[in-house]
Structure formats: structure tokens, C-alpha cells
Amino acid sequence: RFSLSCARKGQGYQRFRVECHAQNTGAVDGDLVVLAFHAADGIGKVDHPVPLRALRNFTRVSLQAGEASNSVGFDFTSDDLALINAEGKATLYPGTHHISLRAGGSVQEMSTTFAIQVPETVVV
Secondary structure, three states: OEEEEEEEEOOOOOEEEEEEEEEEOOOOOEEEEEEEEEEEEEOOOOOOOOOOOEEEEEEEEEEOOOOEOOOEEEEEEHHHHOEEOOOOOEEEOOEEEEEEEEEEOOOOOOEEEEEEEEOOOEEO
């Protein structure tokens, strides 16, 4: 059994960090995979398909029974929030984007989601 807690460091959408702390609350040593997903579910209508979520990063943490991890961090830039438009160009759309951190492979899903506001369309 594991626990996972995450916090966003930094404001804005151009560059920010999410730091997580994992703990093995069980009696057996084990590994936890922390997955970082992007979802552009608040951008409005666009002229191309939008994935439900896209994996942007991940890391594996090995923890002994009862051990807490040091900080596990993910750095994000506006590139991580971009989608590929109908012309094949990476585009950052205005609206609400979400970054979700999840513990992969756990029986009970542990996740934390952060909303990121993007003010204008940018072709990356």
C-alpha cells in the first residue's frame, strides 16, 4: 500500500513544477510508478480530435516497507500543454488544461489534479 501527495510549485502556464511525496504504508517493500497526464478538457471546440489525456512524464520510486520518499518532481513547460492541430503544428489553446498525477498500478487510484489557465492561442 502506498500514499501519494502532490503540490504545484510556481504560477502561470509557461513553466511550473509539481512535487510529490510517496510513502509505502504497507508491510512489504515495493515500487510505485507516478504518472503525469495532461488533459485539455476545458479548451472549447477545436477542428481536430483531442485526446482524453496524454502521458507527459513518469517515474518509478522503490520504497521499503514504511519508508517515505524524498521529493519526486516533474517540470512542465507550455510545450507540455500543447496539442497537435489539424495542420500538424503544436498549438497551445486558451482555456483550462489539467495536469493529473496518478499512482500507476494501485488497487485504489490515488490522484491529484491541477488546473492551468492559458490566456491565448500560441503556435509552439
